[in-house]
Amino acid sequence: xxxxxxxxxxxxxxxxxxxxxxxxxxxxxxxxxxxxxxxxxxxxxxxxxxxxxxxxxxxxxxxxxxxxxxxxxxxxxxxxxxxxxxxxxxxxxxxxxxxxxxxxxxxxxxxxxxxxxxxxxxxxxxxxxxxxxxxxxxxxxxxxxxxxxxxxxxxxxxxxxxxxxxxxxxxxxxxxxxxxxxxxxxxxxxxxxxxxxxxxxxxxxxxxxxxxxxxxxxxxxxxxxxxxxxxxxxxxxxxxxxxxxxxxxxxxxxxxxxxxxxxxxxxxxxxxxxxxxxxxxxxxxxxxxxxxxxxxxxxxxxxxxxxxxxxxxxxxxxxxxxxxxxxxxxxxxxxxxxxxxxxxxxxxxxxxxxxxxxxxxxxxxxxxxxxxxxxxxxxxxxxxxxxxxxxxxxxxxxxxxxxxxxxxxxxxxxxxxxxxxxxxxxxxxxxx
Numbered sequence: 001x002x003x004x005x006x007x008x009x010x011x012x013x014x015x016x017x018x019x020x021x022x023x024x025x026x027x028x029x030x031x032x033x034x035x036x037x038x039x040x041x042x043x044x045x046x047x048x049x050x051x052x053x054x055x056x057x058x059x060x061x062x063x064x065x066x067x068x069x070x071x072x073x074x075x076x077x078x079x080x081x082x083x084x085x086x087x088x089x090x091x092x093x094x095x096x097x098x099x100x101x102x103x104x105x106x107x108x109x110x111x112x113x114x115x116x117x118x119x120x121x122x123x124x125x126x127x128x129x130x131x132x133x134x135x136x137x138x139x140x141x142x143x144x145x146x147x148x149x150x151x152x153x154x155x156x157x158x159x160x161x162x163x164x165x166x167x168x169x170x171x172x173x174x175x176x177x178x179x180x181x182x183x184x185x186x187x188x189x190x191x192x193x194x195x196x197x198x199x200x201x202x203x204x205x206x207x208x209x210x211x212x213x214x215x216x217x218x219x220x221x222x223x224x225x226x227x228x229x230x231x232x233x234x235x236x237x238x239x240x241x242x243x244x245x246x247x248x249x250x251x252x253x254x255x256x257x258x259x260x261x262x263x264x265x266x267x268x269x270x271x272x273x274x275x276x277x278x279x280x281x282x283x284x285x286x287x288x289x290x291x292x293x294x295x296x297x298x299x300x301x302x303x304x305x306x307x308x309x310x311x312x313x314x315x316x317x318x319x320x321x322x323x324x325x326x327x328x329x330x331x332x333x334x335x336x337x338x339x340x341x342x343x344x345x346x347x348x349x350x351x352x353x354x355x356x357x358x359x360x361x362x363x364x365x366x367x368x369x370x371x372x373x374x375x376x377x378x379x380x381x382x383x384x385x386x387x388x389x390x391x392x393x394x395x396x397x398x399x400x401x402x403x404x405x406x407x408x409x410x411x412x413x414x415x416x417x418x419x420x421x422x423x424x425x426x427x428x429x430x431x432x
Contacts, residue, residue: 139176231391
């Protein structure tokens with residue numbers, strides 16, 4: 001009886017996570033609760049509650065597996081105390097610091113749940129995750145079709161007494177996150193999952209899934225998001241060309257996949273042709289673009305804050321309180337600048353090395369395994385992270401965006417547990 005209850009709760013926990021992050025997105029934010037900050041929804045609080053309940057019954061297991069979580073939580077707490085010393089206690093900063101610690105908590109605990117449920121069958125886990133993302137994609141296409149002007153959607157919601165202050169977008173794929181720029185970076189995750197599942201199963205349906213997500217990214221007309229995808233695609237292309245030149249042969253399956261993908265892109269061109277034209281126009285007129293100029297001002301402001309608080313920063317997340325008091329957004333656009341502004345040079349360097357050591361150790365463990373598909377996926381995922389962190393995050397503060405950071409951390413924490421499983425080394429690399 002006890003095992004059944006645990007199994008049911010674990011299923012509730014992980015599938016609630018997939019539902020909120022991959023399907024519902026920002027829809028739950030439409031249910032307003034005045035005492036909550038604008039960018040925290042009731043669904044997010046539900047995840048935190050489920051995570052706390054899980055950890056209360058699995059505390060020893062959690063702490064034994066995640067020293068990484070403890071180190072980062074201590075650094076976040078220390079940074080918050082820096083802010084308290086400098087500026088006094090601030091409730092908004094306290095809530096943001098608590099939120100980041102909770103995000104680390106739920107993603108690491110969910111990874112344990114996923115590992116206990118799927119063990120080394122990561123293909124089954126990622127298949128479930130991809131299916132949830134696909135449902136969210138369908139909702140995104142419905143919004144794109146019925147509300148080509150996002151202001152029409154905000155007005156439609158207001159007719160039901162739901163006030164949502166979103167940005168005005170015309171003929172852009174705003175997705176379930178109501179933001180084309182954030183989605184363009186997030187949408188690459190299911191593309192990588194599709195690629196992994198295609199490589200493992202050789203089923204062309206996963207190429208179709210990937211193509212649909214690629215089309216949706218182009219429909220966002222997001223310069224930074226589309227550029228990030230093109231960078232990842234160029235990495236993939238160069239990698240395959242090197243393999244071809246080294247072996248002097250072209251794999252038949254690769255040739256079929258590339259041919260089908262190219263033909264599907266041609267056949268679906270009418271769907272995204274207008275968005276492609278608008279993207280080119282936005283790139284050409286970037287010097288006179290107001291959003292680009294606003295990002296420049298935000299970048300300049302962030303540099304000034306760093307100069308004033310070089311070594312220990314403003315304290316996490318006292319930058320938000322300071323900017324909100326000036327009638328600005330809660331953060332600068334660049335995630336890297338946000339980190340340095342909040343934590344300062346000293347703590348930022350410590351965070352960088354903690355994360356770097358974690359990623360290197362994860363890669364070295366997986367590299368010793370015989371599963372070539374998993375190793376290839378991690379390489380692509382690492383390249384994706386490098387592109388997002390050092391390129392995309394300078395235009396949109398995506399590193400701290402709930403719907404980006406949670407799936408990324410969840411995947412990394414799950415792969416970390418997976419890489420420590422010795423049974424994976426004995427697993428057959430062929431899946432039928």
